[in-house]
Amino acid sequence: MEYVENIIGRKIPKEVNGRKLRPFRGIGMEPIPDRKTATKIRRRLPGEKKLLKSIEEAIIKSGLKDGMTISFHHHFRGGDKLMNMIFKQIAEMGIKNLTLAPSSIHPVHAPLVKYIEEGIITNIQCGVTGPVGDAISRGKLKGLLIVRSHGGRARAVEDGDCRIDVCFIGAPTADEFGNLNGVEGKQACGPLGYMVPDAQYADMVIAVTNNLVPFPCSNISINQNHVDYVVHIKNPIGDPAGIVSGTTRITRDPIRIKIARNCVKVIEASGLLKKGFSFQSGAGGISLAVTQFLGERMREKEIQGSFGMGGSTSALVQLLEEGLFKRILDVQAFDREAIRSLKDNSSHIEIGASQYANIHSSGAAVNVLDTVVLGATEVDIDFNVNVVTESDGRILHGIGGHQDTSEGAKLSIIAIPLLRGRNPVIVDRVTTVTTPGMNINVIVTDYGIALNPKSPYYRRLKRKKTIQYKTIKELRDIAYKLVGGPPDPIPFKDRIVAIIEHRDGTVLDVVRQAKDK
């Protein structure tokens, strides 16, 4: 195998499984192709119906056959029932050798492991969380896993790097002409933003719903123009308990609260926390706490921000309703409050994946973000981040919007505990680079805060005497000392099982097959 070293020092093979790889060359360095993929023309004559009665009928009508690429959205998260349901039918119909390219794969999709073993699924292009990632790490997938960020996926679908033959959209509400929304019905999940590129660019779009309403449905998220068939089924497409967590509480762990407070201190020190401030955070414990503490400071300082971006949560919704932010831009909702707000509040705006984060668009919202607070599995002394592989080298998470927001935002902060169990989180060299260090500004841990010397905010933050900083190497040393030395090298087999793409389509890193313990 021939290798090229990319700009962050990772060796990238020139070709894997017949797939030519382009090494990551830095932000904005990769030439862009001229045109996106051309979309399929469909003609619907007056009187033609779209309504189908079963998944089986839909798969037949879709023309799905061996070797094709299919997609799904992950807005049902842990409550998704659709992907398993469709694959059960596909398996019964004897279709095989498929590329699965959904917006995310979750632990609830454990039944897919069987279809991977049976050669029904032979390639996956997706962020992967849970047993499917584990199976891939163990070498069960015949082909490759391509891991992309949310924005990278939108780019790949639109540019034709990942051409979707058939897209299945679980629709909490649909009318029979194919207008879909995610805010009404028992399986309400909020925005359908991650399926917008698929709806626009897939050759065939099938909506599946439990909640068929008369045409035209309201709160249209994906419209009739893009939907070929609507399947109305009785079996639930999602489990409401898994779709949303119901209530999302901020952490009570004093370590995480300390980290969150320090994130807010850094944001203040950066000078960004002023009128028109914009912010993204996630649904994890630290993230929710940061959102809440930021709200406190904005209230005290009488600052009105511009927008908060979602993954939206009740914590963010509260800031909107209080007037601390003027808008929420939302690509997925994490709880009931967020779904209600999206439905009822015109300042809570649904956006598609490209609007959110596609570098090959006229402008993604991440590009105008002031601050983002993100997590990590590992960070290294070059500030490279790993969110995909665990300490044992197995693939257990997706990238989400990590690459996109850290690149787009003026100030990206990684908020992490220095240790997870007996594993140091700051290390010499991350197992897998999933976000390049050049896009990370600050690391906030429970043992101190480190600034990336290459950050444009380095000098400004360094000047402020309100915060004590450590170097990233000092933090690494503390971590190593606490656990008695650097972690053992992870034993891998030679075979490459996954490719980590940067959002521009180049390759940041590869993941090799794990050695069974």
Added chain:
Amino acid sequence: MEYVENIIGRKIPKEVNGRKLRPFRGIGMEPIPDRKTATKIRRRLPGEKKLLKSIEEAIIKSGLKDGMTISFHHHFRGGDKLMNMIFKQIAEMGIKNLTLAPSSIHPVHAPLVKYIEEGIITNIQCGVTGPVGDAISRGKLKGLLIVRSHGGRARAVEDGDCRIDVCFIGAPTADEFGNLNGVEGKQACGPLGYMVPDAQYADMVIAVTNNLVPFPCSNISINQNHVDYVVHIKNPIGDPAGIVSGTTRITRDPIRIKIARNCVKVIEASGLLKKGFSFQSGAGGISLAVTQFLGERMREKEIQGSFGMGGSTSALVQLLEEGLFKRILDVQAFDREAIRSLKDNSSHIEIGASQYANIHSSGAAVNVLDTVVLGATEVDIDFNVNVVTESDGRILHGIGGHQDTSEGAKLSIIAIPLLRGRNPVIVDRVTTVTTPGMNINVIVTDYGIALNPKSPYYRRLKRKKTIQYKTIKELRDIAYKLVGGPPDPIPFKDRIVAIIEHRDGTVLDVVRQAKDK
């Protein structure tokens, strides 16, 4: 010149000005191409700005040069100032030989005639109303006029028949990242629906606004993903008085009221006026009266309709607010009430041109319309309709949604007075076919009602004894008798100045240069 006769008996040249023409072959008979045109990839890096200060700067940034195709929307109607403003600048910059492809041209664009004479505009693809049409009829345009319906235009832009190099969108409200809406600001015009295909498919999209608001603006109609630059100018882009008429009154003319009442009688007799009824009408006097009288009947019969489609008017909004229709689907607003309703009522839904009427989409709303009431300049004994050329053969109107709605709707009704001045409206053979007779079901005039024997509603309507019908030939005879005989043949020169496309891209008819009187 070699000719082929199309299915409605019009002789279509095989080629005009090097442009190959495909003759109209009937509804759904033309094979569809496989793919739409591939859209331009643009990359925006974090921190890049879109805001420009002048039209001149925008034209330079757009890369506009000789021979390109440019587009505009017509939602400002008689109040539009942008198109003239941009062409003034283009003329100053010495750019020439442009194809102008806006969604409509109005009498307010009379200054364009000068640019046509000077060779700055050499081809036009558009429905044309007023002096520009007159100039084309007199042979002043060097190239050709291609006239398309609203749906046909969306198809042509998306399929690449009409590739837009630079699109200028007059935005009543915009933020500096390119989110646009049409419902706020002094130049509010309602939906921006006719520019949705252009925003998505043009290589370069320039928004021009008088009302720049902080990012992110609300009520987003066209989003940041599609807009390359935003120009904030002081000179008004539109005259509010011309954009909307302020109040729209229904006709008091007893002839037109009679026609409107008869339209409603026909709709009732068709059996379509029941729960879930859907309807489109325009902003003319008869149309508004039909809307009002339909409302009366729905109220009396306690019928709740499904949707009314716009061009929306206060008359239609009233029916929505009363609950007689559940939704309005709206691609352009005709008065202030309609704009207010679109802004405030979530059941008043903005749609794009393809969602409205593009035959090459997964489903245009016209396809699920029960009834449409339309006008005509002439109708002939084969039910062919002319809405483009006047009785003297000159081009004076666009097609609008006439072709699209009449083809999509179950029951299409033409509501016309039998005479206009001394001109019979029902004739042996229309000067120009702009909607084929096969798509017309009923002709309602002040002298009687004629059914198209080929209509699927013919037998059902004929059975109803509540209405007296005449044949179309009887109506023609009455018209001819009233004016003392058939109209004189219109003298034309040989040169073809315009092509009338069907919504599928084939050719219904051609228009020749008028002989000066």
